[in-house]
Amino acid sequence: MEQPSTTASEVCKICGAPANFTNFGAISCSSCKMFFKRNAESKQDSFQCDLNNKCDINIHSRRVCPACRLRKCFTVGMQVELIRGSRLRKNVKRQHGIESKLPNWKQKTSVSSQLPTVNLLRSDQSTLTTKQWTLLSNLLHCYDEHSGVENALQFRHEQIRFPLRLRYKLTSTTDFVTLNMARMQQMFEKNVDFRSIGCSDRSILLRNTVKHTECIGATFALYQAGLLHDPLFYQTTATIFGVDIMLKILQLIEIFDSDATFVKLILVITAFSTTKYTVYSGRACNELADSKSVLRIHDSYLEIAWKYMVYKYTYQQAVLRFCHLLRCLLRVNRTIVEVDQIREYKSIIEIVVEQSDKFSINN
Incomplete structure (x- = not known):
């Protein structure tokens, strides 16, 4: 005892x-x-x-x-x-x-919402090279600055100032969700490696991975801002996407890895994935013009994620957390298959893709 x-x-x-x-x-x-x-x-x-x-x-x-x-x-x-x-x-x-x-491995691990800056300078404690530590720091900074968490917090604070009956109206909530998803895509556009590949390949990656990056990234951002556990926000989004979908999203959050740095890394790895996901769409997936460059970036990020987990935890715990990640990604796939049947969701995704294409061309 x-x-x-x-x-x-x-x-x-x-x-x-x-x-x-x-x-x-x-x-x-x-x-x-x-x-x-x-x-x-x-x-x-x-x-x-x-x-x-x-x-x-x-x-x-x-x-x-x-x-x-x-x-x-x-x-x-x-x-x-x-x-x-x-x-x-x-x-x-x-x-x-x-x-x-x-x-067990879950009890043994410590929880951290963010990699302390001081650890980024102590590269001698890990197999991560100095260049990899710097890239890891840049990736986390890019997420924190452009992921939409700040917008979500601002939206929540604005709504709290209203009387209860005026909070989270359907139109304003739909506009916010659409805007937040678009910002999530712009986060990848700010990535130096993403900007290094051709404009056509950037567009193809955005289109092929948008539903998975949104399911993981936008959901995680809303969770960090505390919106998904606001009863009024939940009620409005359930009107848009349906109660069953919102329950699945809450269940998805519950199985996210407790290390937020790992989740952020998996998000950017997903954005560079060349896998042709089974997503029900009327459009055929186009082939990347320079798939080798994309795979090289994807694999370098995956290597950083693995080395970070071994550095932060033990080898055995890193293996178990990656296995748990695979189960989480399978849950993401099942959630996307269901939400993709909802007309409102399809409309939002089309707007996000259109805005992302414009942003990519203008930049």
């Missing part, structure tokens, strides 16, 4: 999940208990919030911002001293030959 625990039959004070015991001084679920135990002593200064420490921590968003989650753990009464006490008791037990069970 970690410490004397009491049955509570309540909800976790941190995320709201069902909880039956008091851990380290507060009623908490097993997930928040393990999170606090892993991070309370060593990660207080390294975790940083991307949203000015205003994240809403609940059962769906608890893995998005470790900084706000850890801050809430302390706020509700969790104490580091109780962790130290439990470790002392464990050490005594080990001296008597009692071995503790090994945690």
Whole structure:
């Protein structure tokens, strides 16, 4: 036992999940208990919030911002001293030959919303080269600047100022979703490697991958901004796309990797994918004029993602997380097949592709 625990039959004070015991001084679920135990002593200064420490921590968003989650753990009464006490008791037990069970890979990993800048300079700790560390830093900066998260936050703050009956009207929400998806595509246009390939190949990549990059990128951006857990926003988007689709999107978010840096890397890797996805469309997929250059960029990003995961976690955990990624991508495919039957979604995608083509030609 970690410490004397009491049955509570309540909800976790941190995320709201069902909880039956008091851990380290507060009623908490097993997930928040393990999170606090892993991070309370060593990660207080390294975790940083991307949203000015205003994240809403609940059962769906608890893995998005470790900084706000850890801050809430302390706020509700969790104490580091109780962790130290439990470790002392464990050490005594080990001296008597009692071995503790090994945690599984999800429990063992630490959560980080963003790679700390200082780590980007310590390339000697990883097989990543200095050039790869720099490219990784640039990719994260490009996402943070152009992904649309800031627009989503601004849209949310604007809507909160309105009376309840005027928030998230159908027209304004549809316009926002369309604009946010278009910005997601422009994020790739800002990528130096993307701009290095021919205009025709850029257009083909955008058309062939748009539905997958939007499903992953736009959903992740809305999640980071806290919009998907706003009941009124959810209600309006359910009117546009249907309740079943919105439920699948929430389920998709739940299986996203807890490391936001990894998710951002997978997003840009997907944008350079030459795979002819099974997406139901009336248009045939055109062939890339210089597929070797695109594959070279794609593979270099994939190598960075793998090396980053091995650097951040163990080799075994990196393998398991990539396996979990494959399951997540299969879920993305199934979601796209279903949402692609919705007329409103098709109209939005057509607008996004048209705007992306214009942006590509003008630049």
